[in-house]
Each structure stands twice: as C-alpha cells, then as structure tokens.
Amino acid sequence: MPAEKRKVSSKKLPDAKGKKKRDLNEETGNSDVDAHQKIQDEKNGPSAKYRSTGRRILIRLSTIAVLLVGAHLYFGQGQSVLIPLAKQTETLPAKFIYVKCSEDFEADRAKFPECAPKLCGRGVMDTIVSEKEAKQLVEVAKKGLSYGGSNGGASILDLHSGALSKGDSFINIYQYIEQKNLGNVFSSEDIRLYRKVADKIKVAISARFQIPGQKIYLTHPTFFSRMNSKKAKTLHDEYWHPHVDKKTYETFDYTSLLYLTDYDVDFKGGRFVFIDDKANSTVEPKLGRLSFFTSGSENTHFVEKVTSGTRYAITVSFTCDKKHAIQYPKMGS
Numbered sequence: 018m019p020a021e022k023r024k025v026s027s028k029k030l031p032d033a034k035g036k037k038k039r040d041l042n043e044e045t046g047n048s049d050v051d052a053h054q055k056i057q058d059e060k061n062g063p064s065a066k067y068r069s070t071g072r073r074i075l076i077r078l079s080t081i082a083v084l085l086v087g088a089h090l091y092f093g094q095g096q097s098v099l100i101p102l103a104k105q106t107e108t109l110p111a112k113f114i115y116v117k118c119s120e121d122f123e124a125d126r127a128k129f130p131e132c133a134p135k136l137c138g139r140g141v142m143d144t145i146v147s148e149k150e151a152k153q154l155v156e157v158a159k160k161g162l163s164y165g166g167s168n169g170g171a172s173i174l175d176l177h178s179g180a181l182s183k184g185d186s187f188i189n190i191y192q193y194i195e196q197k198n199l200g201n202v203f204s205s206e207d208i209r210l211y212r213k214v215a216d217k218i219k220v221a222i223s224a225r226f227q228i229p230g231q232k233i234y235l236t237h238p239t240f241f242s243r244m245n246s247k248k249a250k251t252l253h254d255e256y257w258h259p260h261v262d263k264k265t266y267e268t269f270d271y272t273s274l275l276y277l278t279d280y281d282v283d284f285k286g287g288r289f290v291f292i293d294d295k296a297n298s299t300v301e302p303k304l305g306r307l308s309f310f311t312s313g314s315e316n317t318h319f320v321e322k323v324t325s326g327t328r329y330a331i332t333v334s335f336t337c338d339k340k341h342a343i344q345y346p347k348m349g350s
Contacts, residue, residue: 098296103141103308105280105301113140113225114298121263121313125270125337132232132337133270139291139310140225141300145217146275150210151305155277155329157207158241164190164202169254170247170323175240176203176211176346185251203346212345214275215239218333222271222309233335234342236268244287244320244328259292259319262312262334268341269334272316273309276302277329284326292317302328 103109118137125133161174165183172182179189194202215235223230242256249255262269280288280301289300289308300308310316312334336342 099290099299100296101301102139102291102298103143103300103303103306105282105303109141109143109306111140111142111144114138116315118311119314121261122270122311129232129337132228134226134311134313136226137311137313137315139298139308139316142221142307142309143303143305145221145307146214146305148305150214151275151277153207153210154214154275154331157203157211158243158277158329158331160202160207161190161241162243164193164199166243167250167254168247169250170245171249171254171256172243173238173240174243175238176208177237177239177343180238180240182253208346214331215333215345218273218275218307218309219335221307222273222335225309226271226311233271233337234339235345236266236334236336236338236341237343238266239333239343240331242328242330242332244323245284246286246323246325256320257322259317261314261317264314266312266334268336268338269312270337271309271335272312273307273333273335275331275333276306276308277304277331278302278327279304280328284323284328286321286324287328288321290319290321292319302330 102114103112115136115138118134122133126135158174161176161181162172165174165181165188166172167182168184174181174190179191180187181190181193190202194200219233219235220230222228223233244256247254262272274289278284280303287302289302291298291300291310300306310318
C-alpha cells in the first residue's frame with residue numbers, strides 16, 4: 018500500500034519579536050518562488066516569461082511521469098512477479114506454507130468446529146501417489162474423455178455424477194454407455210484405484226490441517242480435467258479467471274489437485290497460480306504431484322492458459338458438511 022502523505026502542520030509560529038508568521042505551509046510553499054519569477058519575467062520581457070512558464074510545466078510533467086512509473090512498478094509487481102512454490106524439476110516429500118485464514122469459514126466453524134479450518138495454508142506433496150498409480154489414472158481419464166470432449170480447451174469427466182463434457186455442453190457418460198451398449202467402460206480396477214488415491218489424499222489433508230478423518234467428506238464436484246490450447250467456446254472453457262473455490266461452491270472447505278502430466282514436458286503454460294499481495298506463487302504440475310489448500314479467499318487462484326500440449330489433472334474436493342458428501346462410483350466389471 019502506498020505510504021500515507023505526511024501532514025504538514027499549519028500551526029502559526031511566533032518569530033523572535035513575538036509576532037506570528039504566516040502559515041508554515043505558506044512559508045514552505047511556492048508563493049515566494051512565484052513572486053520572484055514574476056519579477057524576473059517582467060524584467061526579461063514576454064518571451065522570457067513564456068520560456069520560464071514552459072520550463073515549469075515541463076518539470077511538473079516530468080515529476081508526474083516519474084510518480085506514475087513508480088506507481089506502476091509498485092502496484093504491478095503483485096501480478097508480474099512469480100515465486101515458484103513447487104517446480105516441476107524438484108521432488109518434494111512435503112512442503113507447506115501457512116497463510117492467514119479468511120473470514121469465509123466463520124459459518125462453518127460454528128456448525129462444524131472439529132472440521133472447519135482453524136489453520137489455513139497451501140501445500141505440495143510429491144510422494145503420496147506413485148508414478149505407476151498416476152499413469153494408470155491418466156489412462157482412466159483418457160478412456161472416459163474419449164466418449165466426449167469439449168469444443169473448447171477444457172473438458173471434464175466426473176465419475177461420481179457421470180458428467181462428461183461433449184461439444185458445447187455435457188452428457189451423462191453412464192447413460193451414454195448404456196444407450197450405446199458399450200458394456201463396462203471402467204473396470205473394477207479403475208474404480209478401486211480411484212478410490213484408493215482419493216482416500217490417500219483425504220488422509221494427507223486431515224493430517225496437515227489437524228482434523229479428524231471421519232469429520233471430512235468427499236464432495237461435489239470432484240473430477241478429471243483435460244486442458245489444451247483450443248480457443249474457448251463457452252464460459253466452461255475459460256478456466257484462467259481468478260476465483261475462490263468456497264465462493265464458487267459454498268460447501269468446499271479443502272481443495273486438492275492431483276497432476277497427471279508434467280509441466281514443460283507434456284504441455285506449456287498451465288501452471289497453477291496463487292494470487293498474493295506482493296507476488297504470486299506458482300505450482301508447476303508434475304506427474305503424481307498433489308497440491309492442496311484451504312478453499313477460502315486466502316487461496317484465491319487461477320490456472321494459466323495452456324499454450325501447447327495437453328494437461329491432465331484430478332480435482333478432489335472435501336467438505337465438513339456430511340449432507341453434501343458424495344459416494345464413490347460403483348465398481349465395473
């Protein structure tokens with residue numbers, strides 16, 4: 018924030034003879050300078066007067082320009098300076114940063130005191146899910162998304178509700194599979210793995226935020242996502258806008274993302290960006306990397322546009338409200 022302007026006292030000060038001087042503001046202002054300049058202008062004639070006025074205007078404009086540049090540098094740094102929270106090239110067993118909780122959780126703290134965030138922050142863990150498990154999950158995502166896909170750059174597959182991007186809208190993949198007599202697209206092993214990974218994430222979040230595991234619930238929406246460089250066709254394709262998860266979905270308390278492809282290898286762009294006051298923090302996706310955070314305004318974020326390649330991930334969301342818990346998908350064949 019810019020420093021407050023220093024207030025100059027206008028108190029009248031006595032001189033040596035006990036008389037009061039003019040206001041200090043007036044003493045330190047431009048009145049004497051302007052009077053002196055007027056005398057000089059009268060001595061030197063009209064042309065000198067115009068030259069002097071031009072110089073004063075030029076000086077003032079230069080000062081304004083310097084102030085504007087300074088303001089741009091100061092206020093623009095929060096959007097231009099990026100600090101890596103997790104690079105794709107490093108392996109982080111666990112990295113966590115505490116941040117001050119927003120007021121978004123006040124209602125939840127009253128209703129769900131054992132679960133609602135008392136500690137807020139964001140973390141990264143690269144060893145919760147194995148590389149093999151992550152590779153199997155991306156194949157599950159590709160299998161399901163092969164039956165649909167958005168016309169724009171962002172597609173989702175929700176194994177819980179069956180929602181699947183197709184064209185400019187959504188279909189239910191389970192109904193589609195039944196109508197087309199496709200049998201069981203997702204095997205029991207697919208669903209078993211999906212559940213195993215979601216449970217691992219739940220345990221990690223419960224431990225980090227010091228909440229009982231039985232008080233936190235998987236919630237909607239939890240889904241696979243696929244992002245590429247196609248031009249957006251609908252608002253659903255515009256994933257790059259800054260947002261707060263809890264303001265989008267009131268039931269959210271904890272959000273996590275499991276990345277299934279590598280930044281700068283499988284795709285360009287697509288970094289996850291936390292918006293902070295002085296500089297933004299970035300998470301570079303990495304196969305098997307878990308990023309997780311409290312869902313309030315303290316973790317406002319966006320995803321950079323993918324400029325080439327394809328980015329896969331799973332968003333796994335948790336709530337403290339049992340009424341909004343979702344069940345795991347049913348086992349396939």
